[in-house]
Amino acid sequence: MTGVNEIRSTFVEFFEKNGHEHVASSSLVPRNDPTLMFTSAGMVQFKNVFTGKEKRPYTRATTAQKCVRAGGKHNDLDNVGYTARHHTFFEMLGNFSFGDYFKEQAIRYAWEFVTKVISLPKDRLLITVHPDDAEARQLWKKIAGIGDDRIIDIADNIWAAGPTGPCGYCSELFFDQGEAISGGPPGSPDEDGDRYLEFWNLVFMQFDQVDEATRVDLPRPSIDTGMGLERITAILQGVPSNYDIDLFRALIAASEDATGVKAAGPNQASHRVIADHLRSTSFLIAEGVLPSNEGRGYVLRRIMRRGMRHAQLLGAKEPLLHRLVPSLVRQMGETYPELVRAQQLIGETLRLEETKFRQTLQRGMHLLDEATSGLGRGATLSGDVAFKLYDTFGFPLDLTQDALKPRGMAVDTTTFDAAMQRQKAEARRAWKGSGEAATETVWFEIKENVGATEFLGYEAHAAEGIVRGLFKNGSEVAALGSGDTGSIVVNQTPFYGESGGQVGDTGVIRSASGALFRVTDTAKKLGDLIVHNGIVESGSFMPNDAVELSVDHLRRSAIRANHSATHLLHEALRQVLGTHVAQKGSLVDPDRLRFDFSHTMPISADDIARIEDLANAQVLLDTPVETRLMNLDDARNIGAMALFGEKYGDEVRVVAMGARANERANRAWSVELCGGTHVARTGEIGVVRIVSETGSSAGVRRIEALTAHGARAYLATQDARVRELSSVLRTRPDDVVDRVKAMVEQTKALEKQLADAKRSIALSGPAQTNGAASPMDEVRTIGKVRYLSRLVKGLDPKDLRSLVDEGKKQVGSGIVAIVGVTEDGKAGLAIGVTSDLMGSYSAVDLVRVGAEALGGKGGGGRPDMAQAGGADGSKAPAALAAIEAELGR
């Protein structure tokens, strides 16, 4: 039992046997502790369990927890490579009691494990306690049977994970590695030597540090212990340094192989740095942290670049770190399957960063050599040079410091900070002159003061954050009170700010004191400041409040499905219509997606069906959706679709989904540059349904589509409609269409029959005189001509002509006048003159007389047939009388 993997499981099994729940390691990015950059101890995931805020179904737990100590309160980065014990990434073994057992039992378990399970010799063990914790001293004496001389008071023995939260006295276990190694016992002047090695810390959690000035008792005293896995392994393997344990030996061997340089002499530190940094960067990337210039992403970048400089020191001619990933996966992939899942992403991200950084590393080192050439040990490098290295060559400050370490030099950080401030002031002046300033200044200022918001929403829909700014009516305010409409800016959030066509998230923000802010919309300002807009429903919010942010995640799921479906449809459109299809606009909200693209013609129903089929085939293949950070050229090379004319940074987020064409294809079905949030697997889209296809502007078509629940609801409604129709039509759903077609034909035939019937009725039988006194519907002779007049009700004006033609046949030679009155009381008039009379009478003139009597306007036509319309039906008899009078003149 000596390998890292066995030691890890021996610890966990011991505590499981003693009633502890084996809980999986939590993420390295803490969601429940906004004061922490990374998970730095086993207790971080249990912070709210200790304070009683969160309940779990167990009161004892054991974990092997991934930890990163780089950036933030716990920062070991500077020491890594130069000491036997420091790491940026390590594993912490722990046992925890949440108000179950306390000091005595914790000491019993620790002593049993150390002396019985892993059998460390008792006489090599030393204990430290806090001077005020006499109880702990007593218990150690009783349980371990050791004397006061082996129990040392240390005033620093109080442990807390951060500035606030649970804390308590602690008691540490030390192992004496023997005289061969220099160093004194804890508390002695030469305690920093390696002889006495601290390997296990038992924290007796008793207090909750609410803020700087207030410390209250925890509801129930609890236990948090942490044992460094690498340290205990070094002790058990009898090696002087953590870097000599089996796991590190394997990683360092891989780095020796890849560089052809032995890990000895001055090169040893570089191999250690590389092995250590390989672990922290790979685990961070596996958890979705990607290199950037802000927040966690910047810490990752700093670690990566520090490692890359050491690769270069070893003479590596090509990017190195990515080549060591398989060896890490072999060592740790079984315990941490996330490494296996993300292996490709880790490799690509490391390779990209190293390729890019190598371009300036050499030149930057050259500048550094020149700037220090005249300087001796103990000298200080000007902060201006360090700033130039930072600004122009991408050297994080700690990389420059690390490079100077072997030369015994340091950086003047005061002038470095001043140079940084000057650059900010410059940016501010440029901003003020940019014209954008008027409305956005408030956002510029907050971003300058507190930095960009870190977006956690690719991975999480709930997280804790710290209030960094409160806003009302466009100005920063000292508080937001109940009923206030305003905005909140925090340090980190899972809320997506509207951008790239995807709408902003909604949800709630709660403070520890129970205040509630309803987020009705989330916006993105100045690229990476996320602003939560909404209303305070109760309580009030102040800067620095710790808050819990929860996105309405059903709504977000719907948005994600719609966004991923947009990518699938984009590719399907290109395959069916042609590669001229390019995105012209897009809207992704929870209810639907809208996609505008370049294409001139309406899309046929067959093509719509093919597009839907292609997209749905990818949904059903249920492949994982993969996201990577790439440089823009690489992204273009693999055919990622980008928006023409859009400005991108040199690093872009690339979202790939759908099956590869074959094993060797390096391109997934759809590959797009995108900052939005997506489903984890295409299957979550459920189904894609295009519901409309229209023209949006010249040369641009628009489709709208639904997915998942929205599509299902739509299809259910359509289905219900067909069922209702079939019941009304008394036919089977399958026959509805034939039935309706038949009915349409039948209706046409009936309409025609009806029109014919109306016409023939209109010209025969008694006239409908509408109660008028004037004689009508007789063929009478007025003066020298025969005259047929008629008033017909319920006649469509368009039928007047054919009635007049009919009338002309009846009179043979003469004048025909018909007034039709529609159901809604409008009159139309038509006059016909038989051809033999055309020299003496004009239908156009006669119509004018009639139209005047009707109170309408003019009318017109030809001498043999003229018409007028749109007049008052009640005057119809008067019109016929007026025409008769005209003929009699």
Ligand code: SER
């Ligand atoms: N939280 C304590 C530590 O990190 C014990 O787990 O040392």
